[in-house]
Amino acid sequence: MDLTLPHGGTHERIQSPQTAVIAGGGLAGVAAAAVLAERGVSVVLAERESFLGGRAGAWTDRLATGESFEMERGFHAFFRQYYNLQALLRRIDHELSFLEPLEDYPILGPGGQVESFSGLPNKPPWNVVALTKRTPTLGLRELMGVNGLAALSMLRYERGWTYGRYDDQTAGEYLDSLRFPPDARRMLFDVFAHSFFNPENAMSAGELLMMFHFYFSGNPEGLIFDVSKRPFSRSIWEPLGAYLTGHGVDVRTGCTVSRVARGAGRKWRVDLNGEVVEADHVVLALTVPGLQAVVAESPDLDDAGFRLSVEGLALTNPFVVWRLWFDRPAKPGRQPFAGTTGVGCLDNISLYNLFEDESRDWARRTGGSVVELHAYAVDPSMDEAAIREDLLTALYTFYPEYVGAGVIEERYLVRRDCPAFAPGSHADRPGVSTPHEGIALAGDFVRLPIPSALMERAVASGFLAANHLLASQDIKPEPIRSIPRRGLFGRRVQETEASRMR
Numbered sequence: 001m002d003l004t005l006p007h008g009g010t011h012e013r014i015q016s017p018q019t020a021v022i023a024g025g026g027l028a029g030v031a032a033a034a035v036l037a038e039r040g041v042s043v044v045l046a047e048r049e050s051f052l053g054g055r056a057g058a059w060t061d062r063l064a065t066g067e068s069f070e071m072e073r074g075f076h077a078f079f080r081q082y083y084n085l086q087a088l089l090r091r092i093d094h095e096l097s098f099l100e101p102l103e104d105y106p107i108l109g110p111g112g113q114v115e116s117f118s119g120l121p122n123k124p125p126w127n128v129v130a131l132t133k134r135t136p137t138l139g140l141r142e143l144m145g146v147n148g149l150a151a152l153s154m155l156r157y158e159r160g161w162t163y164g165r166y167d168d169q170t171a172g173e174y175l176d177s178l179r180f181p182p183d184a185r186r187m188l189f190d191v192f193a194h195s196f197f198n199p200e201n202a203m204s205a206g207e208l209l210m211m212f213h214f215y216f217s218g219n220p221e222g223l224i225f226d227v228s229k230r231p232f233s234r235s236i237w238e239p240l241g242a243y244l245t246g247h248g249v250d251v252r253t254g255c256t257v258s259r260v261a262r263g264a265g266r267k268w269r270v271d272l273n274g275e276v277v278e279a280d281h282v283v284l285a286l287t288v289p290g291l292q293a294v295v296a297e298s299p300d301l302d303d304a305g306f307r308l309s310v311e312g313l314a315l316t317n318p319f320v321v322w323r324l325w326f327d328r329p330a331k332p333g334r335q336p337f338a339g340t341t342g343v344g345c346l347d348n349i350s351l352y353n354l355f356e357d358e359s360r361d362w363a364r365r366t367g368g369s370v371v372e373l374h375a376y377a378v379d380p381s382m383d384e385a386a387i388r389e390d391l392l393t394a395l396y397t398f399y400p401e402y403v404g405a406g407v408i409e410e411r412y413l414v415r416r417d418c419p420a421f422a423p424g425s426h427a428d429r430p431g432v433s434t435p436h437e438g439i440a441l442a443g444d445f446v447r448l449p450i451p452s453a454l455m456e457r458a459v460a461s462g463f464l465a466a467n468h469l470l471a472s473q474d475i476k477p478e479p480i481r482s483i484p485r486r487g488l489f490g491r492r493v494q495e496t497e498a499s500r501m502r
Contacts, residue, residue: 009476013040020281020469021046021270023257023294026054027455028442029285030240031088031462035478037247039470041281045244046255046272048290051233052241055417056455058233063325063409069358070231071411074321074374075337075350078228080221081214082456083481084463092239099226100355106335107191108349108398110342113137115187122222125155125488137184150177157213157451157487163206167426171208172200191339192216194347196453197418198316199377207421214451218487227336227355257286260298260439267438281469285442285462287417288313303435312428313445317377318416320345320387323352325362325409329369330354331401338398345375345387346394368408371395378414388412419445432464440465450482 018041022029025047033045051059061071078085078099089096104118115135120127132138153166153174166174171193175185192215193200193208216223228235244251252272259271266278284291295301295310336354340346352370353363359370373391382390396403429447432440442461444454452460460480467477 010474012476014470014473014475017042018280019266019278020044020283021257021268021272021277021279022283022285023270024054024283024285024287024290024443025049025052025251025253026285026443027056027085027088027458028054028444028462028465029283030244031084031459032283032285032440032442032466033244033249033462034088034091034240034247035463035466036281036283036469037244037249039466039475041470043244043249044272044277044279045249045251046257047251047253048256050253052237052251052253053232054287054458055415056232056236058231058237060233061411067362069362070233071323072232073413073415074319075348075372076228076232076455077225077337079215079219079223079225079456081219081483082459084452084460085456087463087479087481088240088459089236092236092243096226098229098235100229101226102224102336102355104335105224105337105339107187107339107341109183109187109340110397113183113187113342117223120222122220124217124220127219127222128155128217131188135184135188137181137187145179145181147177147179150174150179152489153209154212154217155487156489157209157218158490159210159449159451159485161490162209162213163204163426165206166209167204167206168424169205170201170423171198171203171205174205174208175200186341191341191347194341194376195339196421197319197376198421202316202420202422204421204423204426206426210451211453213487214453214483218451218483220483229355230357257284257294258297260284260294260301262300280438282439283442283462283465283469284439285465287443288315288419288445289417291441291443301434301436301439306430306435309428309430312425313430314420314422314425315416316418316420317380318414319418320373320375320378320391321411321413321415322373322388322391323411324371324373324407325368326371326402327366327368327406327408328401329363329367330371330399334399340394340398343394343397344390345378345382346373346391346398347376348374349395349398350374366408371402384412384414419443432461433468438469440468450480450485452482 020036020041020043022033022045033043037043051057058070058072107115120130261269263269263278268279268282270277337350339348350372352359431447442465444457446461463478
């Protein structure tokens with residue numbers, strides 16, 4: 001584990017009264033709010049939804065029987081190198097007892113193909129060597145045809161070199177250049193590339209290589225992950241909400257930040273549902289469209305470069321979550337989670353009743369099962385009927401025991417709010433700091449100095465935003481932890497303190 005700067009700071013808490021407004025109650029905003037409140041800042045946390053959590057949020061719904069349940073926006077994996085996410089969650093559950101380890105992370109392909117990540121060595125590069133040696137899709141003949149120089153880039157990650165060399169290339173072009181045989185590419189890379197909600201033909205190869213380093217080639221924790229034994233509302237968001245209010249945070253759900261202007265008594269004036277709140281610090285931890293809307297309505301955020309970097313952000317393709325309550329169980333021996341590839345737009349299958357208590361109780365009472373199908377980066381031209389048919393066909397292909405099963409209940413969600421990581425976008429992507437004193441950004445779209453992704457990227461950005469805002473006040477910063485920031489064959493480069501904090 002790499003402890004990232006800044007170090008130091010003398011004081012545990014601020015020495016004079018200060019206020020902050022956090023716009024956005026997802027992981028990034030909650031992480032920033034926790035750090036600032038713990039250090040004595042008076043914090044208002046504004047979230048437009050009726051619940052905290054953002055894309056990891058959960059809300060109460062009801063089945064046709066009247067029974068309540070907690071619905072989420074799709075399966076989330078808690079990888080063990082999510083050090084900063086773990087640090088946030090240990091504030092409410094020090095032992096992380098709500099998490100349960102999975103035994104395997106299988107990938108299912110057409111024709112009965114299966115790839116397993118169980119039992120691999122954790123230490124790079126032996127994990128890569130062992131996977132290559134045992135995978136059934138790569139024999140000696142196939143390996144002889146692989147572009148070794150291009151493949152070496154997966155072990156050569158270094159932020160400046162990797163993005164400088166590969167950011168203008170698409171992930172699809174890079175994967176093509178590897179010359180892996182089709183089955184090996186599909187089983188080893190396609191699922192991985194799709195997992196970040198960006199299609200290969202519209203995603204930066206530099207970003208893909210960073211992800212590969214973060215999750216596999218540079219990750220000392222292994223690729224097997226943990227899952228929450230309870231719905232997120234109960235395991236994460238209700239406890240975190242109570243934690244924040246216990247530290248004096250004014251948590252306002254159903255509250256939208258619409259505008260930021262320069263203040264008089266304090267640096268900034270923030271419009272919260274028509275109420276103006278003055279603040280020394282502001283963290284904009286919003287979705288990409290939410291951030292763009294606030295900046296567009298805030299003429300005082302007048303730095304031209306900053307405005308261009310925000311305007312240049314974009315969203316990727318939609319993703320689909322389809323949860324189904326079936327009248328029969330899956331075949332014994334199925335894994336709680338499986339990635340899928342090569343059959344339609346389906347990307348994974350989650351058997352919620354095998355790991356989540358609420359779904360397990362329902363399945364025990366009814367004899368059924370709770371199954372979630374997830375499709376990332378769906379072609380926007382596909383209509384709902386086509387997507388449903390595609391997903392069911394894939395489910396029946398991989399889990400034929402569900403052919404003819406009755407659907408007792410279902411929830412079908414389509415969302416389009418995940419950030420795009422387009423080729424050539426890295427250099428212009430905004431970082432945590434901004435040209436405006438007292439304003440910081442946070443979210444999984446932000447450029448960070450450490451390799452990270454998804455939930456971990458969101459939390460790390462929130463911690464860094466809080467640290468940045470308090471950096472001049474001799475306050476002990478929140479530690480930022482990371483896997484090694486350089487691959488096994490990465491170039492040794494010197495980074496300035498400023499580059500570490502961007």
